Amino acid sequence: MTIESTPELIVSYKKRYEPADDGLRFQELTFEGNFVGQEPLRDGILGDKVQKQRAKSKVLEKVSKEDVLEDQFTLDELNDLNNYLAWNIWDTLVMRATEGVSGMIPRQEYEILAFMHEFYRWPEIMTMMTDEVGAQGILDIGATARREIGTKINSVHDWSLGAVGFGMGRCGLLALEAIGPDDYIEESNTMLKFMQRIEFGKRQDGYILNSQDRYRCQIHEDDFLQTIISQLEELEPDSPKQSKFTRFNAAAELLSFLDHMDCRLGLGDTGPYELPNGNVLILRDLFVNEPIFHWSDVCDDAGLPHAYTMAIEIDPKALGLQEIRVNDISTTFTRPKNYIPGIVGGAVFAREKWDTPMSEVRNIPIDELDAELPKVQDATFKMYRKVSRMCRRDLIWAGQYVYYVDMILPYLRKSGTYDKACNEYQLWEIDQRVSNYYYDIGKRGFAQEVVPHKIFSGKGYLPFGEGADLRKSKGRWL
Incomplete structure (x- = not known):
């Protein structure tokens, strides 16, 4: 059987790659996030365009290798990345919203626990990897994807380093009121810089995300x-x-x-x-x-x-x-x-x-x-x-390990530091704070209602305050 073509639509997809084109709308919903009082953002190519126009820095434009090798982002760059990832998460996940609910595995519960665990634990592990192979070595790890198939150094894992570990992890902890907007700025910088280096090494076109390049991931040599x-x-x-x-x-x-x-x-x-x-x-x-x-x-x-x-x-x-x-x-x-x-x-x-x-x-x-x-x-x-045959608790912690370990696993493997992460950084142990959160996430609809609302609306990705100290971690528990 031969499919009949529709001549009026032939090759129209190529128009999406023209600079003046705003792309199609794949959904009717809009996104506000931290852009309160401004025109809500749309999905796709148009949403990316507006984000770039509203950014206070150039971090969403094509960046150079010298930019990527800088030790940290400025405060404006951090907030631009925070705002962009909030929109990107919405743009990516809203069309897949029902995927977060499983009749067999408590996905929403394991996801929020993993988000928070990543935010707490990944920064020191990312710093360890960077110390082992150097900043250029992190770019080189990203570049391995250009000549491989069957590799987990791919879009979803690379994106997760920042969007999940930083973005959704910080969003969940803010919603739980376990941290404030200006806590863990130094660690946030570490996660976003690690993501930028991996993505830059993989793409080698100055962008870090597919959405910045009209949703293309044309990475292979x-x-x-x-x-x-x-x-x-x-x-x-x-x-x-x-x-x-x-x-x-x-x-x-x-x-x-x-x-x-x-x-x-x-x-x-x-x-x-x-x-x-x-x-x-x-x-x-x-x-x-x-x-x-x-x-x-x-x-x-x-x-x-x-x-x-x-x-x-x-x-x-x-x-x-x-x-x-x-x-x-x-x-x-x-x-x-x-x-x-x-x-x-x-x-x-x-x-x-x-x-x-x-x-x-x-x-x-x-x-x-x-x-x-x-x-x-x-x-x-x-x-x-x-x-x-697995009980609910086992399913939740198993899923938590899939997110928390698997999302960072490809880079540990390629840097030769997986064993070190296990033995010296206790990768497979669960931080006591996150272990305690297991009992909190089921209260007041936190996992099923509060966190999804904060994540999908963009309202939970609070900006870092004006004049915040880039060196600041969590100085006190009060």
Whole structure:
């Protein structure tokens, strides 16, 4: 079956990359945040434009390597990043708001505990990594993503360093009234600077977030990308082969979520890359076996690799593609919404371990996915059975570890400091304050109502006060 194209919409998505274009609206909601009394912000390209216009510093524009290697941000830069991340979190998550609620795993509870834990604990660990490899070394870690697939140095993990650890962590603690707006400024600076360096090293275009570049994450080096493109197989729309490819993608994606306690840290998209024939390519990493989690033993038993990578070729003419976004949580959105009918090519790769050399990453012919799919399904069934037997408290702390450990794990691995973080910094221990918060988050609808409202409205991301001391930490508990 051949999809009929819609000529009036052909290649209109390319207009989104023209400087004067404001993009499409993917949602009707608006964002106010700290811009009280000003025109509310919209989603997408237009929202990014207005944020840049309102910024007091140049930190949201293209920055230089010299800027990134500076030891810290100014107060205006910190507040501009705080405001931008608040909007970016809203822009990214509101369309996925229902994803934060799971009938099986208490996601909202584990998320807020992890947010706060990250804010307290990550700064000293990030400082340790920087001390070990140097500021340039942090940029180099980000740059490794340019020649790898099946790597967790990706948009969602990089974004989480600042948006989650700093942004949502600080927002949660402010909402709990555990800290004030001018507490932990030095630590906030540490987290945002670490994020900036990783992102700058990965992108190498002066931006740090996909939303700053009209939702593009075109990070792979051309010669490396060609090795992927050369292995694409043609997929006739509605053919058994296309169905086999999309079915495997769906099954592996489900397991990647479940192995990460029902969150999207197991998924990472990059792109869109324009191919010589005019089609676009999305590269999707699906992490179906993360060995640091004890529950991943069922994935080991099934013989699954650390990650599958799906190379997905989409025909924009067949869809009448108007806009495509690869947002900062590594997720592809398109208009029209359903791009599956436009998939006309694909390839599947497996990376056995997180550090398997690229020369040893294996291609799995699409016709051989029939042998691979049962392994994914078997692990998924056993994972559901395992998770369903865990009590609520175990599920909450397991999810907390997924956020708190997995979000910083790729950089610990690449810097060679994971063991040091475990042994000398007690990475897997839970800070006593956060342990006590376990009992607070269930009161007065804090996890289900207060925090989501503060996070999604942007009202919880209070600015640092005028004249605040950049050196200030938490000086007293009163």
